[in-house]
Amino acid sequence: MNAPAQASHLLPTIALRPVPQAFLDALQQRFGAQCSTALAVREQHGRDEGSLQAPPPSAVIFAESTQDVQDAVRLAAQHDVPVIPYAAGSSLEGHLLAVQGGISIDVNRMNQVLSINAEDLTVTVQPGITRKQLNDAVKDTGLFFPIDPGADASMGGMAATRASGTNAVRYGTMRENVLALEVVTASGEAIRTGTRAKKSSAGYDLTRLIVGSEGTLGVITEVTVRLYPLPEAVSAAVCSFPSIAAAVHTVIQTIQMGVPIARCELIDAHTVRMVNQHSKLGLREEPMLLMEFHGSPASVQEQAETVQELAKEQGGNAFEWASTPEERTRLWAARHNAYFAAVQSRPGCRAISTDTCVPISRLADCLLDSIAEADASGLPYFLVGHVGDGNFHFGYLIDPDLPEERTAAEQLNHQLVARALALGGTCTGEHGVGIHKMGFLLDEAGQGTVDMMRAIKQALDPKNILNPGKIFAL
Amino acid sequence: MNAPAQASHLLPTIALRPVPQAFLDALQQRFGAQCSTALAVREQHGRDEGSLQAPPPSAVIFAESTQDVQDAVRLAAQHDVPVIPYAAGSSLEGHLLAVQGGISIDVNRMNQVLSINAEDLTVTVQPGITRKQLNDAVKDTGLFFPIDPGADASMGGMAATRASGTNAVRYGTMRENVLALEVVTASGEAIRTGTRAKKSSAGYDLTRLIVGSEGTLGVITEVTVRLYPLPEAVSAAVCSFPSIAAAVHTVIQTIQMGVPIARCELIDAHTVRMVNQHSKLGLREEPMLLMEFHGSPASVQEQAETVQELAKEQGGNAFEWASTPEERTRLWAARHNAYFAAVQSRPGCRAISTDTCVPISRLADCLLDSIAEADASGLPYFLVGHVGDGNFHFGYLIDPDLPEERTAAEQLNHQLVARALALGGTCTGEHGVGIHKMGFLLDEAGQGTVDMMRAIKQALDPKNILNPGKIFAL
DSSP states (O other), rough: OOOOOOEEESOOOOOOOOOOOOHHHHHHHHGGGGGEEOOOHHHHHHHOOEEEEEOOOOOOEOOSHHHHHHHHHHHHHHHOOOOEEEEEOOOSSSOOOOOTTEEEETTOOOOOOEEEEGTTTEEEEEETBBBBHHHHHHGTEEEEOOOSSSSSSBBHHHHTTTTTTTTHHHHHHHHHHEEEEEOOTTTSSSSHHHOOOOOOOSSSEEEHHHHHHHSSEEEEEEEEEEEEOOSSSSEEEEEEOSSSSHHHHHHHHHHHHOOSSEEEEOOHHHHHHHHHHHHHHOOOOOOOOEEEEEESHHHHHHHHHHHHHHHHHTTOOOOEEEEEEHHHHHHHHHHHHHHHHHHSSSSTOOOEEOOBBBBGGGHHHHHHHHHHHHHHHHOEEEEEEEEGGGGEEEEEEETHHHHHHHHHHHHHHHHHHHHHTTTTSSSEEEEOOTTTHHHHHHHHHHHHHHHHHHHHHHOOOOOOBBSSSSSOOO | OOOOOOOEEESSSOOOOOOOOHHHHHHHHGHHHHHHGHHHHHHTOOOSSSSSOOOSSSEEEOOOOHHHHHHHHHHHHHTTTTEEEEOOOOOOSSSTBBBBBBBEEEOOTOOEEEEEEETTEEEEEEOBOOOOHHHHHHHHGGGEEEOOSSSSSSHHHHHHTTTTOTTHHHHHOHEEEEEEEEETTTTSSSSEEESSSSSOOOSOOHHOOOOOOOOSEEEEEEEEEEEOOOOOOEEEEEESSSHHHHHHHHHHHHHTTTTTSSSEEOOHHHHHHHHHHHHHHOOHHHHOEEEEEESSHHHHHHHHHHHHHHHHHTTOOOOOOESHHHHHHHHHHHHHHHHHHHHHHTTTOOOOOOBBBGGGHHHHHHHHHHHHHHHHHHOEEEEEEEEGGTTTEEEEEETOOHHHHHHHHHHHHHHHHHHHTTOOOOOOOOOOOTTHHHHHHHHHHOHHHHHHHHHHHHOTTTTTOBBBTSSSOO
């Protein structure tokens, strides 16, 4: 989901490591104008779209090549200084904060498409390219890259947080779609994981280990992902329901029947109202599903008829169709702008986002109880969800000047996570752990499992210089 | 693919580690009748379906619970003795050989279905259950587990080797289908990775790290996998082609068009002849594709029509249909028995199997050059392939009493792997590395990447007791 930069909450414990002047001098010598220590640049690189705050990094390197990244990491390793990879800056859980000090490695200039292999449905890119830039670059091939987390995130960042979004219910997440990586390790070596083959049993799956490791095991310098043929037919539809429960039961049945729906998003009535005001739309202000179907014309029709029948049984209205590309774009823009619409509905507020994901059969239980709690709290909120995957986001809209509202929001988040874990789910479907969810990860995975992650981190980054202090305490 | 036990080739360097009598006494005391040191039992557990050979393990533990596995691993850790997990014994690359000595932990008695969550399309099983047993257990739910490597392999073993097989082109491999694991670590602790949620960004993807780690990072004691709704309609078809090139070009176009074909297998003319003799079939003795289509009746028809048209352009014959379940079963049994058919075609021979996988656009190049080389060698061979994934297997049929034939077969394998790697592929699509492909892995991944794997191994198994000597030298 999208979210503007809103740093409002200083972390309680920050232990900055020394950044020697000799190191900064060496950086300046190696990188010249590609190195900045200007405060404004550092501040921009020291935050993400979440609400946590820390002092900015000591310098920013604008890397233009894998070699640049290697040299920056090697110098940092010599001086025991943390490095934090940076691209779009759209992460939400404090991933980019220099909580132990250090430097930022900005890879935005590494934004080239290195090779399009249309016949194999793969493309290899540099990490700074955004998903929209990538789709522009491949649009003449008849292929597309489906993963869409809302923000125009970078491919490196999406790999690093194991991002997903609205199309994941059909096409999977970055976990399923990254085939191979080039990664700069803690010693500054560039290694390759995976190949362009669709499957492999060649040793440990380092590709999947790096995907989702949030910059703590290496800096991603190349990403090879799968592309998909543009569907012959695409139809989007909106359907309103008398209750959230009715909408959710429609989704559960759709998934259980194996309908290959491409997008299946829930928006609650509050949020529809906010979206209508913000995007000047006239959507019915009731719980709503936004859906999209991909396939051959016959298959799209078949899918839509099946879901329409299921919706009708739950009291859903007739589908309203958005069949032209322009109508679809408007509809999905409205969905992606739900965050902004919500934030504007309470001027000066900030949003605390949740990200639980549960097995589909538990979705109604998890959602309805959490809505009751949120309503009882009196905090305004919005609610959107990639419900086809069992993943949804509350955004509690707090007044940053009222600490009790933050406390109330975090309390709701805790209760929601506890509920999701009890139902067999996860604390984070797609945003990652960062700083904000370190406690939740421990609750979810258990001490032994987090210890295994930490042992891997210590083995691959013995000086703890790669985005330290994220995912688990170290 | 299926393969009978054929141990014929002693490994050149075996360095057995001591197995103290005190350790064997402690095992006997803890496990009683669940511990065997009988030679026949040990020999059965000291080999797999490949052609390599090593001395058998010193004892076999028949584990009946996670606690049993934990206790066996703890005792082994105390005495620095290797442990090798064992279930169906159907691996092909020497995975189960006690190349450094040690004991075998047989998990075949751990073969229960622990929970079926039909509404969520997931099931949790013990590692010793086989894929056929699993499908029997879930058949009343209207769901099935699609991964089919030919052999009736165990779920634990399939996870450990990242297995796939004939359905992977549509449903993915164990990489995509394992959601969560319980794993006994080198210290004897049982940890859990993953949840039943369909997606997650909660820290390192330990599930994917363990999947494919061949028993070197932990002993799998529970596996949660995805199930799929049984397709409403299934049709299988056979189509013969004037040449391998024509068959392969049909496959390439099918994949590039995004047809969601469920199975797409190539068999060459030699192998069709062997299959006809073995399975008493009357298939045309020409290069052949065996295909299966899953979906709604309309979708199956649409897919089949598309592929039929592509085949026709390449000179393929009209499809011969196998529409009843019995006909389909007979057809796929014939495919799965290709190995046995081939081996019986040269009495007393043994098969050396290859397992390369390349990007689909390179499939014709890779296959045709390798066929030319195999033909020039004069060695008899069979050729089958999961060509929809770019994965195929030569089986060179050698006389085990003629070392020059083994040398020739290994030489062909080397040339094939070198070709596949140059084309952007992998040395192993689904069989794993084991002992046999350690050199190939180094060629494929490079020293830095293999060093990263080794660093993870050393961090998680500092005494090197978990199936040591596999994947990489250690």
